[in-house]
Amino acid sequence: MKIAMVGSGYVGLVSGACFADFGHEVVCIDKDPAKIDSLKAGIMPIYEPGLAELVASNVKAGRLTFTTDLPAGIDGAGAIFIAVGTPSRRGDGHADLSYVYAVAQEIGEHLQQPAVIVTKSTVPVGTGDEVERILAEANPGVKFAVASNPEFLREGAAITDFKRPDRIVVGTEDEWARGVMNEVYRPLFLNKAPILFTSxxxxxxxxxxxxxxxxxxxxxxxxxxxxxxxxxxxxxxxxxxxxxxxxxxxxxxxxxxxxxxxxxxxxxxxxxxxxxxxxxxxxxxxxxxxxxxxxxxxxxxxxxxxxxxxxxxxxxxxxxxxxxxxxxxxxxxxxxxxxxxxxxxxxxxxxxxxxxxxxxxxxxxxxxxxxxxxxxxxxxxxxxxxxxxxxxxxxxxxxxxxxxxxxxxxxxxxxxxxxxxxxxxxxxxxxxxxxx
Missing domain, CATH: 3.40.50.720 (NAD(P)-binding Rossmann-like Domain)
Structure with missing residues (x-):
């Protein structure tokens, strides 16, 4: 399956590299040209043990690529992950969801095939509802579903955590989306990783x-x-x-x-x-x-x-x-x-x-x-x-x-x-x- 990972920071880069290592075709997308250029050159924006080697091997195998072009990056993707930052909003402590919503808007404007849009970013309750509304308004003619798939990665042990997780949590009430997410995580079934479907x-x-x-x-x-x-x-x-x-x-x-x-x-x-x-x-x-x-x-x-x-x-x-x-x-x-x-x-x-x-x-x-x-x-x-x-x-x-x-x-x-x-x-x- 082709997977698009929007956001190439800690969560997006580790998740994208691991998905590629499972055999998926992964495109990591980021707005920062300098970050993408560095990644193409094999320079990691963060320190995480084993990450540089994992990225290099999957780039060499042709399963992992990097781009600033979101429309091209999401073209043909069956699952599109939103993995941008949600820092504390200055002044009131609420999670700043502006990056999440901006990505949802851009995905909606350019999506041309059925896809499951997955929030990997840590977001407050109800964020998926707003993402769904944004997508529906931006592109009412395309089939999509919105799912939640939080990450549970420990810095310093993120690759092991991704490949041998305690659990995989997927939030969706859509049967088609469940099928897509099962396919995304199918390689982990060999390790008997428990997958929990919830609302x-x-x-x-x-x-x-x-x-x-x-x-x-x-x-x-x-x-x-x-x-x-x-x-x-x-x-x-x-x-x-x-x-x-x-x-x-x-x-x-x-x-x-x-x-x-x-x-x-x-x-x-x-x-x-x-x-x-x-x-x-x-x-x-x-x-x-x-x-x-x-x-x-x-x-x-x-x-x-x-x-x-x-x-x-x-x-x-x-x-x-x-x-x-x-x-x-x-x-x-x-x-x-x-x-x-x-x-x-x-x-x-x-x-x-x-x-x-x-x-x-x-x-x-x-x-x-x-x-x-x-x-x-x-x-x-x-x-x-x-x-x-x-x-x-x-x-x-x-x-x-x-x-x-x-x-x-x-x-x-x-x-x-x-x-x-x-x-x-x-x-x-x-x-x-x-x-x-």
Missing amino acids: RRSSELIKYAANAFLAVKITFINEMADLCEKVGADVQDVSRGIGMDGRIGSKFLHAGPGYGGSCFPKDTLALLKTAEDYEAPTRIVEAVVKVNDARKRAMGRKVIEALGGMDAARGKQVALLGLTFKPNTDDMRDAPSIAIAQALDDAGVKVTAYDPEGMGHAAPLMAHVTMRDSAYSAIEGADAVVIVTEWDAFRALDLDRVKRLAKAPVLVDLRNIYDPVEVRAKGFHYTSIGRP
């Missing part, structure tokens, strides 16, 4: 509900970590103890500096706005958003305390290891490091930093931070070393070398990747999250 509105809500629930788990264990510090318990033991309960599960129960990234912050906010619009308040999610925002600044204060307090911290130097919101990505959106670095700068602390992939995106967001070309270069002369993102490169630092390079043996581990006994045995003043 379109249920599908749209599933994505937001899933992300909100995961955000709740992260925030819950972070609050338990704070309590552990007060009562002398170990949050990692608490996490294991409750995670072994099959009703709870162990995933997303790792205490840290708070969630960030492209999904959780904007999706929890968009869910709150949808709930307000329908007069069905989601108080738990509302609390999660507030607690997570406050936690990021609190991590900055935690570092300042490790330096001896506000007065002692002024003029000192701190090395931040890891800037992206999680490892194996270059994504800096709502990364905790931004708030931590700002809190340190406000306290008069000099900040050096290193991240294996994210410094290019981080630099414009952190004008006061000095970027270094390695972890050890960032550590040199520092009064404290802070692990913000748990990149593999930071899991086995040469602690003797760290101690020699740093001005003071202070290690603040915001991801709990080191053993407190071993680090303290090396002579470090060690601070972690939720551990005595």
